Structures are given as structure tokens and as C-alpha cells.
Amino acid sequence: MHYPSAWLQGSSRGESIASHLRLQIINESIKPGEILSENKVAELFEASRSPVREAFKLLAGEGLIRLERMGAVVVGLDLTHIQELYDVRYLIESFAQQRLAKRDNAAMLVRLEQTVDRMKLAVKHGDEVEFAFQDFSFHEMIVQEAGHTRIWHLWNSIRSIVRTVMLLTTANSFRQGKERMEWVADKHLTVIEGLRSGNEEQIAKIVKAYFADSDETLGRSLS
Amino acid sequence: MHYPSAWLQGSSRGESIASHLRLQIINESIKPGEILSENKVAELFEASRSPVREAFKLLAGEGLIRLERMGAVVVGLDLTHIQELYDVRYLIESFAQQRLAKRDNAAMLVRLEQTVDRMKLAVKHGDEVEFAFQDFSFHEMIVQEAGHTRIWHLWNSIRSIVRTVMLLTTANSFRQGKERMEWVADKHLTVIEGLRSGNEEQIAKIVKAYFADSDETLGRSLS
């Protein structure tokens, strides 16, 4: 499995290398405990140390590797870590949605619906990568629209990992059939309904249910 | 005002430059809208572009500057942004404390009490920098002890900013007299009491009160 090249548009060599390594680490093609050196990785990607160094800094900031005196130690993302990632996503997204509850979201809701439509289209075409992309966009849009600088930066700090995890789990979920994916897409409609209601308690309930389901989906896709 | 050199122990030239720039940006010695170029900053710090580049990446990740094609644009931290920072701190810390509620925290509580003692000693000696350091350590300890990898990384992503903001606001608060600082130190004791009780609702109430107070302190120190 390769990182979708379309997702690398406009990114530097360093970010590109980071994306490939990130996928392989989460993928466990590169295993926890392994030691990466700037020189070896540079040779592997046929690049110089500069962009590799940038990639290492990015991955270290995401906690996927740990920079030490002699080599970068791969930390990896086991199931526990992924569940922790969902904890954080829940924290960020419920904050964002509570903030949106008070506003007029008409324009955003239209775009969210369009996104869900694209998800369903992706199911029809059997296009996993497109589905993952739209799923990601859906959640990112909510966080962005909340208009909270710091929350947005928190999201940015896990953005790449979330995108990659979504790519992998979506690929797994697709193997459970199209009905399952339809169900996943429909789950997003409940979120839209919540936001449309503008009722804070109802939104809280829906977001909670959403991530409880996601957690269950996660367990299912990795067993 | 300079960044305390003791806080730079073990950090690379790049992190060091980042710390100095960070202080000046939050300080508004460097104003929003200004454009920094790698070459000029390198010359200023008598370093090469490599560490400056690293510093820019760090500051961009923290949202203090925005990397563009031609130069880095200073974003800065106005009062609104700082309040947003407190929102995030509240989010992180209440999550961490809720997690701690279920555990046995005897050892940690001792260390927290020691930290508060050091804060009071710092007040006695009129040592602002030491106070800020202990205050910072207090909150970092709580997040770390929660033992949640992802929350820890969220904290890491705002760590440097929080530290610097604390340094500046503490310096301001000191001008309001020692009684005020004693009061700030005592506030931390209520947090310890909460954690000792192990009661989730009580903890929630205390953390909420703590950050409400901090927000008020913030307004006071910047007006």
C-alpha cells in the first residue's frame, strides 16, 4: 500500500518523505524499536539529508518516532495509541461542535451534505482512497469552521496521523461490504442533523455516540 | 526582557533561537505582520540558516508565524489568542485530572506540594522566573502523570508557548504585590485537594474554577 500521490500536491520533499514513512510506521511495515538514521533514509528515498531531517522533525512532533543522540527510534502506533487518538479527536470535535451550536451554519451544512454525497459515490465506485479523503474532509471542515485558532492548531498536530489512520481503517472497512460503508456514511448524516438542531445537549449526545461507534468499528477492523 | 538561559539547557541552537523569537513575538517586540527572512535572522543571531530554519518550523508549528513563499509572516498572540490558549489548557488539564481521579496519586501529590512550596519560596525571594518555572512544572506534572500518550503530545504542542506566556504574565503579576502571588500559589493547593479527594465532580468544579480565575488574572495583568 502506497500513500496516495494526489495527497502530496504542493508539499515539499520533506513532507512527502514524512508521509511515506508515516504510512509505513502505522502500517507496521516499519516496526516499533527499529532505528532510522538520516543517511540511510536519505539513500532510500534518493534525497539528501535536509528533507529527511525535516521529515524526522515532523514525525517526532507527531510522536511516531523519538529523536535520540544516535538514530531515531520508531515508536509506532499500536491499538492503544489509536484509541487514545480517538479520545483526542473526540475532545477536539466535541469542543468544535459545541462552539458551532450557537451559530448559523447553513452554508457549512450544505457543504457537509455534499461531502457525504461524495462519500456515498465513493462507496458505489469502490474507491477507498476517495472515501477516506471525504471522511477526513468532513471532520476537518467542522474543526475549521469552529473558528478557534488554538483548537485548529491542535487539530493540525494530529491531522496527518488522522488522515493516514483513516486511509488504513477505511481500506479495512471496505472489505466488510458496501452496506457497512453506507452505514458509515449515514452516521455522518446524524452529525449534520445534530448541528442543524443547534441543541447543545443533543449535539453532545450525537458526537459521543459517533465516536463510540468509531471505536467499535476500529476494534472490528483490526481484529 | 530576555529568555532565561537556564531554560535552554540541552537545547540545540535552533530551539534556542526559537525560544528567543517566541518571547519577542509574544512580547510584541516583534509585531504581527512583520516579515522575517531566514538570512536576516541568521545574521542577527550570528548563526547559519540551518538552525534558523529549524526555529521557523517550530514557531510555525506553534502558529506564531506563517511560512510563505517569500518570508515568514509574524502572526503573534493577541489577547484573544491567549484566551484561546487557556481554553485549550482547560480542555487538556481537565481531561488529565479526570483520568487521575481513578488512581492512587500519593507520590505525585507529594511532588505537587513540594512544587507549591517552591513557588512560595520564589515569592519570598521575589524570583519571578523561578515562580513561573514551578508554576509551569506543576501543570506539566499533572498532564504527564495522566499517562495518556496523545494528550501528552497535545500538551507538547503548546508547551513552549505556555511556558513563555507564564513567564510574561508572572512578571506582570509580581507587580501586584506578594499577597497576590501567595494567593496564586494557594490556588494550586485547591487543585491538590481536589486530586486527593478522588471525586470526579469535585475535581471538575475545581479545575473549572481554577481556569476561570486564571482568565480573570490574565485580563488584570494585561490591562
Add this chain to the structure above:
DNA sequence: AAAAGACAAGTTGTATACAAGTATTCAAGA
């Protein structure tokens, strides 16, 4: 006078070079 185009200065992204420090290995001696 105004517009268009070429040129010059400055910027980043990447590659390479160098220096300081660390781990490993291998050999020699107890």
C-alpha cells in the same frame, strides 16, 4: 506618458561539507 518586458536582488528548498561526539569492534594483556 503608459505599458510591457528584461534584469537584478532576494527568497526558499535541497545538496554537500565539516566538526564534534558516540557506539562498536577488535586486539592486546592480565
Add this chain to the structure above:
DNA sequence: TCTTGAATACTTGTATACAACTTGTCTTTT
């Protein structure tokens, strides 16, 4: 056989070099 020590190879952090691109200015042309 085990320990000790020196040498070697490899690591990162920083400095410098180069290429591609952007921007603003100045000249030339209409």
C-alpha cells in the same frame, strides 16, 4: 577467558553552496 583501551566507522548539528522561483525595479518601446 575476561577486561581494557584504542581505533574506526557512523551519528547528529551546523555551515556553506547551488538551483529554481518570486518580486520589484528600471529601461525600452509604443
